Amino acid sequence: MAIDMPTPPLRVAIIGGGPGGLATAIALSKTPNVEVRLYEQARVLREVGAGISIGANTWNVLELLGVADSLTSGHPTWTMLNMNGRSGEELHRREKAREGVKHPPIRTQRTKLQAALLAHIKPRTIELCKKLARMVDLGEAGVELHFEDGTMAIADLVVGADGIRSVVRDTAWTDYEIKFTGTTIWRTLLPWDDVKDLHPEFGTTGWWHTPTTHVYFSHVGEGLWEIAARAWHDPAVHSASKVSWGVPVDNAHVESHFTEYLPQIRTALSRARPNTWREFAAFAGPELSHLMAWDHKIALVGDASHALSGAFGSGAGFAMEDGWVLAQALAQFGNDTRKALPLFDEVRRPYYAQMYAHLAAPSRKAGSGVSSFDEKVRRKIITDGGGGMAWIYENDIGAVWDEVVDGLGDGGS
Numbered sequence: 041m042a043i044d045m046p047t048p049p050l051r052v053a054i055i056g057g058g059p060g061g062l063a064t065a066i067a068l069s070k071t072p073n074v075e076v077r078l079y080e081q082a083r084v085l086r087e088v089g090a091g092i093s094i095g096a097n098t099w100n101v102l103e104l105l106g107v108a109d110s111l112t113s114g115h116p117t118w119t120m121l122n123m124n125g126r127s128g129e130e131l132h133r134r135e136k137a138r139e140g141v142k143h144p145p146i147r148t149q150r151t152k153l154q155a156a157l158l159a160h161i162k163p164r165t166i167e168l169c170k171k172l173a174r175m176v177d178l179g180e181a182g183v184e185l186h187f188e189d190g191t192m193a194i195a196d197l198v199v200g201a202d203g204i205r206s207v208v209r210d211t212a213w214t215d216y217e218i219k220f221t222g223t224t225i226w227r228t229l230l231p232w233d234d235v236k237d238l239h240p241e242f243g244t245t246g247w248w249h250t251p252t253t254h255v256y257f258s259h260v261g262e263g264l265w266e267i268a269a270r271a272w273h274d275p276a277v278h279s280a281s282k283v284s285w286g287v288p289v290d291n292a293h294v295e296s297h298f299t300e301y302l303p304q305i306r307t308a309l310s311r312a313r314p315n316t317w318r319e320f321a322a323f324a325g326p327e328l329s330h331l332m333a334w335d336h337k338i339a340l341v342g343d344a345s346h347a348l349s350g351a352f353g354s355g356a357g358f359a360m361e362d363g364w365v366l367a368q369a370l371a372q373f374g375n376d377t378r379k380a381l382p383l384f385d386e387v388r389r390p391y392y393a394q395m396y397a398h399l400a401a402p403s404r405k406a407g408s409g410v411s412s413f414d415e416k417v418r419r420k421i422i423t424d425g426g427g428g429m430a431w432i433y434e435n436d437i438g439a440v441w442d443e444v445v446d447g448l449g450d451g452g453s
């Protein structure tokens with residue numbers, strides 16, 4: 041009598057424990073017959089950076105992951121301002137519609153999102169101090185992962201969730217290159233009590249602009265206030281030294297880039313607590329023609345798959361959407377990666393293509409033909425939604441997936 045042997049589980053190795061990796065692990069923990077290991081290079085899972093925006097698209101995927109109710113802290117950002125940073129003139133005030141909204145848009149601390157995701161990770165899923173050094177394609181036998189500590193592992197599917205400087209991507213897409221965009225970002229958190237005397241509008245989330253810089257202020261909950269300041273320098277001149285990510289810098293260094301601003305803004309920058317500023321040099325890379333490689337044994341999620349350097353301020357949401365879609369595709373096809381990965385690719389790649397196209401559109405070349413300071417800042421208004429951007433900020437990945445499944449017809453399993 042023939043004995044039915046159980047199908048061995050699909051061994052999935054996720055590289056990276058950012059929002060993309062954690063969301064992928066949560067989504068896959070609900071997929072039948074999958075064995076998940078998440079390898080993270082850090083000794084402790086700790087988010088660098090200050091605040092993060094959670095809008096409708098990100099809430100949608102957090103709901104699908106079952107994580108939304110664990111994210112309880114943050115500042116509602118119903119009102120968003122754009123201001124002239126030199127004159128203090130109000131350029132734009134956006135009031136978000138509240139009707140029928142289950143979760144308010146919020147600005148929260150990055151650590152809060154991470155803690156909410158971690159609370160849903162199954163025990164013994166994450167291995168820390170595991171920095172992926174290289175990978176070997178074993179053909180039918182899977183992928184061999186080599187870590188910097190000299191250990192190794194084998195997986196049937198490797199999910200590259202290792203961020204913009206992805207080793208997984210660089211191993212499988214050997215020609216891929218990221219470049220400094222010219223934008224440097226400095227971020228810090230400080231108690232609101234330290235700055236609340238400065239300006240009546242500092243309590244409202246908003247951007248204060250000059251033509252080549254902006255300063256973003258927002259409450260992030262728990263009495264903390266965030267400053268995220270950006271400056272653009274010609275990358276042709278400044279690229280060589282720009283490799284920093286989360287590097288401590290002193291107050292004077294940050295302040296030196298924002299001397300044109302209102303005195304109250306300069307004072308706010310100077311009130312950051314010592315040793316709390318972190319510098320981030322923004323890198324970006326071109327669109328990939330596929331988000332999978334090595335004969336359906338590698339898939340990329342999050343920043344590894346679309347090196348856009350936070351261009352839409354929603355990259356954590358995109359990363360989590362990727363992880364959720366990948367898990368649905370595997371479940372749809374009983375973990376057959378040859379069918380699941382092309383479907384994942386078909387759903388997510390055009391979405392990223394649309395983002396690249398949006399960023400390359402001629403209308404975005406702000407300031408061309410405009411000479412005055414005030415006119416240039418008027419062209420820089422950031423609306424974080426509205427203005428035809430619902431395809432990003434209102435994206436309902438669950439509905440997108442339902443449509444995909446409907447389109448598969450009877451052959452889709």
Ligand SMILES: Cc1cc2nc3c(=O)[nH]c(=O)nc-3n(C[C@H](O)[C@H](O)[C@H](O)COP(=O)(O)OP(=O)(O)OC[C@H]3O[C@@H](n4cnc5c(N)ncnc54)[C@H](O)[C@@H]3O)c2cc1C
Binds near residue numbers: 058206
């Ligand atoms: C200035 C700025 C502001 C932003 N604001 C927002 C916002 O408001 N809202 C939002 O949704 N998004 C925002 N983003 C984007 C968001 O931060 C990223 O898109 C998001 O963190 C991507 O998640 P990820 O999991 O793909 O990668 P990451 O968060 O970069 O995580 C990658 C993980 O992989 C690990 N890793 C890397 N290499 C290895 C290796 N070799 N071996 C093992 N582990 C490795 C890293 O330690 C890290 O933990 C912003 C980005 C920037 C730059």
